[in-house]
Amino acid sequence: MTDNILETKGLTVTFGGLNANDSVNLNVPRGKFVGLIGPNGAGKTTFIDAITGYVPMSAGTATFAGEDIGSLKPHERAERGLVRTFQSLELFEDLSVRDNLLVAAYPTKWYSFILDMLYMTPKDQETEDRVNWALDIMGLTDEADAMPTDLPHGRRKLVGVARALAAKPDLILLDEPAAGLDTAESQKLGQHLREFLDHDMSVFLIDHDMGLVLSVCDYIYVLDFGEIIAEGTPAEVREDPAVKAAYLGAEAGDVQAAAAEAVVGAQSSGGE
Amino acid sequence: MEAFIAAVIAGIGAGGVYAILAVGIVVAFRGSGVINFAHGAVAAYAAYNFDEIREPGRGNIYLPWVDPIPEWGVLQKLRLNNLPVRIHIMEDPPTWLAVFVSLAMAAFIGALMHFLVFRPLRNAPTLAKVIGSVGVFIYLGAVALKNFSNSNRNDAGWWGFDSTSDPYVIPFTDKTMPGSNLWLAGSALVVGGVLYLFFRYSRFGIATRAADENEKGAALLGYSPQLLAGLNWVLSSVLAGIAGIVFLHKTNPSQISLLVVFALAAALIGNLTSVVGATFGGLALGMIASGGVDFFQRDFWGEGVKEWLPADGIRQFVPLIAIIIVLYTRGGKLPVRGSISVGRQPQAPATNNATVGTLGLIGIGLLVSNIFVSKWESALTTSLIFMLFMFSLVVLVGYLGQISLAQWSLGGVAAWTTARLAADGMKIREFDFFANGGPNWPLLLAAIAGVVAAVVVGLLVGLPALRIRGVQLAVVTLAAVVAIEKLVLRNTGLMGEGAASTNPMPVLTIFGSNFGGFNENSNQTDNWKFTVFLIFMVAIVGVLVVNLRRGRIGRRFLAVRANERAAAAAGINVSQTKLLGFGISSAIAGIAGVMFAFKLSQLTSENFAPLIGLGLLAFVYLGGITTVTGAVFGGLLVAGGLNGEILHLHFDGVDQSAINIAGGLLLVVNAIMTNGEGISLVNATAGKEILHGLRRDPIPPDFPSGTETSTADSTVADSLEGAVV
Numbered sequence: 001m002t003d004n005i006l007e008t009k010g011l012t013v014t015f016g017g018l019n020a021n022d023s024v025n026l027n028v029p030r031g032k033f034v035g036l037i038g039p040n041g042a043g044k045t046t047f048i049d050a051i052t053g054y055v056p057m058s059a060g061t062a063t064f065a066g067e068d069i070g071s072l073k074p075h076e077r078a079e080r081g082l083v084r085t086f087q088s089l090e091l092f093e094d095l096s097v098r099d100n101l102l103v104a105a106y107p108t109k110w111y112s113f114i115l116d117m118l119y120m121t122p123k124d125q126e127t128e129d130r131v132n133w134a135l136d137i138m139g140l141t142d143e144a145d146a147m148p149t150d151l152p153h154g155r156r157k158l159v160g161v162a163r164a165l166a167a168k169p170d171l172i173l174l175d176e177p178a179a180g181l182d183t184a185e186s187q188k189l190g191q192h193l194r195e196f197l198d199h200d201m202s203v204f205l206i207d208h209d210m211g212l213v214l215s216v217c218d219y220i221y222v223l224d225f226g227e228i229i230a231e232g233t234p235a236e237v238r239e240d241p242a243v244k245a246a247y248l249g250a251e252a253g254d255v256q257a258a259a260a261e262a263v264v265g266a267q268s269s270g271g272e
Numbered sequence: 273m274e275a276f277i278a279a280v281i282a283g284i285g286a287g288g289v290y291a292i293l294a295v296g297i298v299v300a301f302r303g304s305g306v307i308n309f310a311h312g313a314v315a316a317y318a319a320y321n322f323d324e325i326r327e328p329g330r331g332n333i334y335l336p337w338v339d340p341i342p343e344w345g346v347l348q349k350l351r352l353n354n355l356p357v358r359i360h361i362m363e364d365p366p367t368w369l370a371v372f373v374s375l376a377m378a379a380f381i382g383a384l385m386h387f388l389v390f391r392p393l394r395n396a397p398t399l400a401k402v403i404g405s406v407g408v409f410i411y412l413g414a415v416a417l418k419n420f421s422n423s424n425r426n427d428a429g430w431w432g433f434d435s436t437s438d439p440y441v442i443p444f445t446d447k448t449m450p451g452s453n454l455w456l457a458g459s460a461l462v463v464g465g466v467l468y469l470f471f472r473y474s475r476f477g478i479a480t481r482a483a484d485e486n487e488k489g490a491a492l493l494g495y496s497p498q499l500l501a502g503l504n505w506v507l508s509s510v511l512a513g514i515a516g517i518v519f520l521h522k523t524n525p526s527q528i529s530l531l532v533v534f535a536l537a538a539a540l541i542g543n544l545t546s547v548v549g550a551t552f553g554g555l556a557l558g559m560i561a562s563g564g565v566d567f568f569q570r571d572f573w574g575e576g577v578k579e580w581l582p583a584d585g586i587r588q589f590v591p592l593i594a595i596i597i598v599l600y601t602r603g604g605k606l607p608v609r610g611s612i613s614v615g616r617q618p619q620a621p622a623t624n625n626a627t628v629g630t631l632g633l634i635g636i637g638l639l640v641s642n643i644f645v646s647k648w649e650s651a652l653t654t655s656l657i658f659m660l661f662m663f664s665l666v667v668l669v670g671y672l673g674q675i676s677l678a679q680w681s682l683g684g685v686a687a688w689t690t691a692r693l694a695a696d697g698m699k700i701r702e703f704d705f706f707a708n709g710g711p712n713w714p715l716l717l718a719a720i721a722g723v724v725a726a727v728v729v730g731l732l733v734g735l736p737a738l739r740i741r742g743v744q745l746a747v748v749t750l751a752a753v754v755a756i757e758k759l760v761l762r763n764t765g766l767m768g769e770g771a772a773s774t775n776p777m778p779v780l781t782i783f784g785s786n787f788g789g790f791n792e793n794s795n796q797t798d799n800w801k802f803t804v805f806l807i808f809m810v811a812i813v814g815v816l817v818v819n820l821r822r823g824r825i826g827r828r829f830l831a832v833r834a835n836e837r838a839a840a841a842a843g844i845n846v847s848q849t850k851l852l853g854f855g856i857s858s859a860i861a862g863i864a865g866v867m868f869a870f871k872l873s874q875l876t877s878e879n880f881a882p883l884i885g886l887g888l889l890a891f892v893y894l895g896g897i898t899t900v901t902g903a904v905f906g907g908l909l910v911a912g913g914l915n916g917e918i919l920h921l922h923f924d925g926v927d928q929s930a931i932n933i934a935g936g937l938l939l940v941v942n943a944i945m946t947n948g949e950g951i952s953l954v955n956a957t958a959g960k961e962i963l964h965g966l967r968r969d970p971i972p973p974d975f976p977s978g979t980e981t982s983t984a985d986s987t988v989a990d991s992l993e994g995a996v997v
Contacts, residue, residue: 052841078843090838092831094617103831104842106824110852116823117816167843 005030005171005202006051006082010060013043013050013226020046022226023060028171028204033197035217036206037237039246043226044206045087048173052084053077065170079107081170085160085177091148097159098144101131101166133199134165137192154181158189165196172196174205178212190216214238222246278447279566280559285453286534287558288460289519293535294542294550295464296511301544302471302484303504306390306401307743309750310408312532314381314509317412319516319525320420322374323427331363333373334419336381336412338933357419371430375513381412382509386502389940394501397617398742402675403893404940406886411936413529413883418933420525429520431455452521457555459518463511464551471547480504484545530882533751534558537591540598540747561590580766585759592751599740599748619953620670620830620898622822630811633904637807640914641800648914649798653789653871655914656806659907661864662892663817663900668857669889670898671826673833674850675742678733678749680888681756682726682858683865684880688760688767690715690722690866691775691875695768700776704874708770715778723862729756730858731851738847753882761877775875780805789871797871806867813860814900820856821900829853887911890939896950905951 006028013021020043028034038044049055051062053074062069064082072080083104092100105127115121135141138158148156157180164172174193178186190212196203207213213220214234222230222237224246230237237243293311300308321333339354361373385408393404431452438451471477483490483497491497516528538557542549565583623629640652664679695710713721733752737745764771780788780802791799820826831839832849840846869875891909896902909915 054837073845074840075843075845078841083843084841086838086841090835090841092834092838094620094830094834095827099827099830102824103827103839103844106827107843108824108828110848113820113823113825113852113856116825117819119819119823121823163842 003030004028004063005065006204007063008051008060009063011047011050011057011062012059013046013055014058019226021050024223024226024228026221026228028202029219030202031197032218033194033203033205033216035213035220036204036223037208037210037213037220038206038223040208042223044223045175046226047223048084048175048206051077052082052173078167081168082173083164083167083169083171084173085164085175087175087179089148089153089156089160091156091159091163093147093149096145096147097140097151097162098131098135100148100159100163101134102127104163104167105131105134130168131166134162137165137195138162139188154185157181161189169201171202171204174203174207176207177205178207178209186212274445275447276563276566278442278445278449280563281442281445282447282449282453283559283562284457284555285450285522285558286456286562287555288453288456288458289515289531289554290534290538290558291460291551291554292463292511292515292518293531294538294554295460295467295547296508296515297532297535297539298542298544298547298550299467299504299511300508301539302480303508304386304390304394304501305484306393306405307536307539307544307747308385308408308508309402309405309532309536309746310385310412310529311508311512311535312529313409313412313416314378314385315512315516315531316525316528317381317416317516318374318378318513319427319520319528320416321377322370322430322517323425323520323525324420325361325365325370325373326427329363331365332358332360333377334358336377336384336415338415338418367430367432371517374517375510378509378513378516379506382506383502385509386505390505391498391501394498399617399669399673399675402743402746403890406677407890407936407939409529409936410883410887410890410939411933414933414936416525425524427520429522430517431521433521456518459514460551460555463514464547467511468547476500476503530754533588533754534561534591536747537594537598537751540595540744557590557594560594561587564590580763582758582763582765585755585763588751588755588758592748592755595748595751596736596740599744600736617673617833618670618896618898618950620821620833621953622826623818623900624822626815626818626900629901630815634807634811637810638804641803641807649800649803650789650796651912651914653797653803653806654912655907655910656803656810657864657867657871657907658888658891658910658913659810659904660806660813660867661861661888662895662903662906663813664857664860664864665889665892665897666900666903667817667820667829667860668853670902671821671829671833672850672853672857673829674734674737674853675746676733676737676749676854676857677746677885677889678752678756679730679857679861680865680885681753681761681880681882682730682733682861683868684761684877685729685756686719686722686726686862686865687777687869687875687880688722688771688775689725690718690869691770691777692767693721694718694778695770695776700778701873704774704776706770706772706774706776708768708775710768715780719866722866723859726862726865727855727858729760730854730861734851734854734858737850737854750882753885757877757880757882761880770875771877773876777869777873777875779873780870787870788873790873797873802871809863809867813863814904817860818900825849825852890936894938894950896952896954898950899952902950902952 004027006026008024008026011021011024011026012019024047026036036044036047046055050057051069053072057070064077064080067080069077069080069082092103095103106124112121132141135144138161140155140158140162143151143155148159151159157177161174161177178189181189186209193203193205193216205213205217214237217234220232220234220237221228222240222243229242229246230240232240293315297308297311300306300311317336325331325333335357337355337357339357361369389404389408390401393401396404433450433452433455439448440451440454441448471481479490479495480500482493483495483500487497516525519528534557535554538554539550541553541556564586568581568586569578569583637652637656640648661680661683668674668676668679691708692710693713694715695708696712697707697709699707733749736748740748760766762771767775770776779786779790785801786792786799787801787805789797789799789802791797828839828844828849831842831844832846836846865880868879872879888910892903892906894909895904895906907913
């Protein structure tokens with residue numbers, strides 16, 4: 001039990017009577033790569049929003065590294081090592097790429113401004129190294145001094161991931177990092193993602209790109225209508241009939257599945 | 273109890289005026305999405321004209337500008353035709369004509385505001401829109417001052433009431449109120465009702481509501497959103513004019529522009545979109561304010577409370593509290609997913625090496641101070657003090673992106689606290705008007721306490737910022753400005769006898785030598801030691817602010833400014849960071865306020881009047897609000913500063929109100945043209961381009977813009993270049 005870095009029990013998020021997440025039980029073992037897949041509007045981003053404190057949980061518990069985090073504020077969860085990325089870019093557009101990372105990398109106290117204003121802040125080599133490593137692993141070293149707005153969309157996406165890495169996470173939550181990347185970029189990203197595990201962190205990934213998720217994850221949960229409908233290793237999930245029905249409905253050629261997908265489509269336009 | 277109820281009911285008079293003003297703000301907001309801080313100034317300008325045309329023996333109206341071609345010096349010899357300003361209508365006109373002419377003037381101002389200010393700013397970020405309307409506020413105020421002068425006026429207003437005529441017995445009580453109160457409340461209900469029906473059933477109203485909800489959709493249906501916006505601006509301004517001229521019997525036109533605080537509060541109660549909500553909100557605020565004043569003036573509070581809570585202070589506290597409650601209950605600690613971003617902020621580059629610039633400016637400062645000793649000393653110290661003050665706005669508005677209009681009032685809090693704590697009930701100088709009572713603290717200790725007081729009040733002003741953002745925060749802080757003025761600066765219970773008129777300030781003495789602004793030998797504020805002292809203060813605080821920007825906290829400020837959601841994800845405590853910014857900024861503002869007190873040696877609350885604070889924001893925005901260099905430019909530009917002194921020297925007799933007029937105008941232009949990057953950054957960019965041009969390098973494409981627009985821009989630029997070649 002204790003080797004799970006993240007555990008949710010019965011996590012439920014309700015938006016105006018609709019359960020966007022319904023009793024989700026999900027574990028991320030320490031040092032493992034866990035994925036969450038599901039069709040559009042299944043409630044994947046809502047799940048990340050809930051465990052990082054961006055939307056309130058209606059019921060259930062979330063435990064991070066043995067601590068109940070349900071009442072913590074977003075920045076307190078980030079300080080404890082639970083760091084997320086955003087599906088939309090959400091970068092600091094007035095700061096250079098390197099500064100975007102430095103913001104997240106340097107911890108401060110409320111009185112840090114005194115040392116700052118006197119220009120006596122000691123340079124923390126460990127933090128600088130970490131930032132350089134994050135830039136390097138995301139292939140952004142050459143663009144470190146550029147402004148995010150000057151980069152193409154795909155590169156900006158990587159800045160978001162690099163910023164999360166710079167924050168020294170114990171668990172990094174990646175919200176569709178491959179969305180908007182072309183196939184080559186996506187494959188390259190996939191190669192790097194496994195490297196994260198070598199740097200004392202666990203990874204939780206949600207993405208549309210089935211190929212990416214199936215190729216990098218150790219364990220996969222499948223979400224549909226806010227509920228976990230299947231879980232297992234990539235091989236098990238690939239063969240699961242419920243997953244096929246929900247996610248690959250058209251391929252299954254099943255009338256019921258097609259109907260389900262239509263409902264999913266309607267839900268995604270209204271729910272998220 | 274009966275008297276209290278009577279007081280509440282009597283509040284419908286003022287409440288009616290707040291309601292009409294609030295409805296005008298709602299109309300402008302619906303038409304253009306702008307919260308117009310200048311709405312009260314428009315009302316005041318119409319009221320001034322109404323009064324002026326009825327003034328015996330005059331019968332003139334004044335167009336909303338001044339003649340820019342002076343009638344003196346070199347320019348006079350050029351014999352240029354002057355711009356017409358004054359139009360003679362007729363002496364002793366009938367009331368309907370006076371009403372018509374002043375409302376036409378309001379309509380004209382509304383059209384000008386649309387075409388010259390808010391239409392060009394329609395896609396600008398929030399800060400630029402706020403600054404645009406603040407610019408109009410300053411401009412109209414300064415123009416009115418110049419055209420109408422600030423003499424006391426007594427006009428009976430549209431209906432010819434005076435403030436006591438026709439006493440009306442309030443039902444169920446034996447108290448009376450002026451009968452005009454009923455008329456005011458009644459006209460608010462009529463205006464509100466007519467506009468409600470108009471927006472609900474007329475084609476124009478329906479089209480406006482459609483465009484408000486979906487601009488593109490309305491455009492597709494054949495309505496021009498810009499035409500609708502323009503017409504709504506005219507309608508809004510006419511409503512402002514009506515409010516101004518029906519209230520004249522109770523107030524001087526110069527007091528009308530700040531009624532905008534009540535009007536904004538009422539409009540916010542109506543969620544900025546509901547005419548009915550704004551009408552009843554205005555009436556309710558009037559009644560609450562009137563009842564509140566009565567409540568706190570009761571005998572059962574004892575003398576202490578009565579003395580500490582002046583009636584005006586309670587009155588002005590009502591809109592502040594109302595605004596905070598309304599906005600606080602509607603705002604979230606973090607903006608929700610997908611909420612609209614505020615648009616691109618002006619760049620705030622870090623300065624990595626400030627040594628040369630700092631030493632250079634210290635050198636220039638000392639040189640100016642010692643060469644032109646008595647002539648420029650006073651102007652130089654004014655500029656230096658305001659530079660110091662503007663650093664506080666660079667931190668808070670430039671770096672952290674929190675639009676506060678209240679910082680100069682915090683300078684006032686610091687100055688007055690210092691004067692009060694250092695006073696001992698003796699006259700400091702023979703010519704002091706008042707001997708202020710106080711505990712006779714040592715001056716340094718009193719000054720530190722003053723700065724601490726500014727920080728405490730500044731943090732209180734900053735608390736709403738935890739949930740309230742952008743232009744709405746600006747509304748809160750404007751309400752705070754007026755509340756601070758009435759509740760602190762003019763509060764004799766709190767600040768001693770001096771608060772009523774002038775507050776003497778002890779002389780700044782360092783090692784037994786006079787370092788204050790006042791020079792006993794020349795009887796003027798030209799003590800060179802004070803100048804030197806200030807130069808080093810400005811240099812030190814300036815370097816501290818530069819360091820703040822390039823350090824960890826500065827990065828965090830910019831991160832919060834750019835994106836609060838992402839900042840929280842990066843582990844930043846957004847609330848704490850905002851309060852830290854308010855604290856640092858308020859401390860700097862407090863230091864500047866104390867310096868201002870040292871310079872003047874006798875303070876009046878006029879020194880910290882609301883319009884002065886807005887003017888300072890204007891000039892630092894003009895200089896460049898995101899950089900320390902910008903604050904230095906801004907300090908040079910202010911009225912009474914070095915720039916004014918140089919103009920004065922060369923154009924014999926240019927007056928300082930002209931500088932405010934130009935300031936207001938330039939502010940608008942700057943908001944439109946440079947997105948608030950101001951003189952410092954625009955010059956830096958231009959300098960870079962010139963250098964590149966000299967070296968025949970191609971200009972690097974480092975113009976910040978979104979990728980989508982930049983590609984579009986470059987193709988346009990390319991085709992233009994092709995056309996030119």
